[in-house]
Amino acid sequence: MFNLGAIETHQLLNKINENILIANEEYKIVFINDCAKKLLARIGPYVGINNPEEFIGRNLGEFHGSRQQKILVEGNFPHSARITFFNKFSAEIMVDRLTDIEGKESGFILTWKDVTEFEETLEENRKQLQILDMPVIPLSVDSAVLVPVMGKLTEDRLALLGEKILSHSAQQGNQFVIFDFTGVADELDASIAFHLQQVINALKLMGVQSIYVGIRPEMAKSIVLNGLHVEVPTFNTFVHGIRYVWKETGFELVKIEE
Structure with a gap:
């Protein structure tokens, strides 16, 4: 049977052409794949962060409203929504629970699909x-x-x-x-x-x-x-x-x- 180790899993997540973030049970970001780092490089300056690596350890609550925070605590998963950051960036997000091999909840995985350019094009066409x-x-x-x-x-x-x-x-x-x-x-x-x-x-x-x-x-x-x-x-x-x-x-x- 083929088993994925930590290194292989890390490489696999970086190969996926989606913005992926992983947070622990305390809602702190513990992993950002390479694709998400490119997106965060654009968003970061709006919160005083110029290096995407500095998002590691930050709480998800800093970037989500009270409604999204409540969903993280109480919501049914997987959960999808469209959110806007700083009245400029739009994204479709999907949040799901992560569990370990014993089925114990161990964190969250978030995928962000940046739709800012798409919405700007729609607005211009309108x-x-x-x-x-x-x-x-x-x-x-x-x-x-x-x-x-x-x-x-x-x-x-x-x-x-x-x-x-x-x-x-x-x-x-x-x-x-x-x-x-x-x-x-x-x-x-x-x-x-x-x-x-x-x-x-x-x-x-x-x-x-x-x-x-x-x-x-x-x-x-x-x-x-x-x-x-x-x-x-x-x-x-x-x-x-x-x-x-x-x-x-x-x-x-x-x-x-x-």
Whole structure:
């Protein structure tokens, strides 16, 4: 029968491409494999540790919240969770009990899967999608743009919209912004209306007039029921809205006779 000695076990754990830590019954770290040392080299400076070897002997409680500490004491094993360190590093952890050959509990083994980069990529993709889902479309009248507003309105989306349209207006010298709500079927609550009004007020200070078109029945009903005020020109369709812009700027649609 093949038996693993201490040296062979040590080498085996270092060959595994997972972040592995082992703690004793007092929750003190007694082993870190080579893969985990690379991760701890990044995390260490946040707790004043520059050498990963210095984590040996440190208590697991220093790096886990009270909930995780309670799980170590009382929890059912194996236990998995997603945790965040220092509001920067994200990890999926798995904790299990270790027992000796006699079945006596002798410590804990933890595996950390670093998902920080994955979550950062997801966040960046989310931001890019938000930018793309609220385009600023130039119109035939150079001083006017169309902003189709689609999907569920949230404070984050409106904040992003505000930054985008204010920047665009400053660069292009817009005089009119037509907000088309045809793609929004949700009700408009007071909080969302307030943030939307902030965008309108900021545009007004820049000399830009906002126009609402395509407000759906559900949205119109919620505006009335909540006693909200819409202090901009509103039109049923984009066609009516652009005609208003033509009138204000002195343009006229003329059919060319052949």
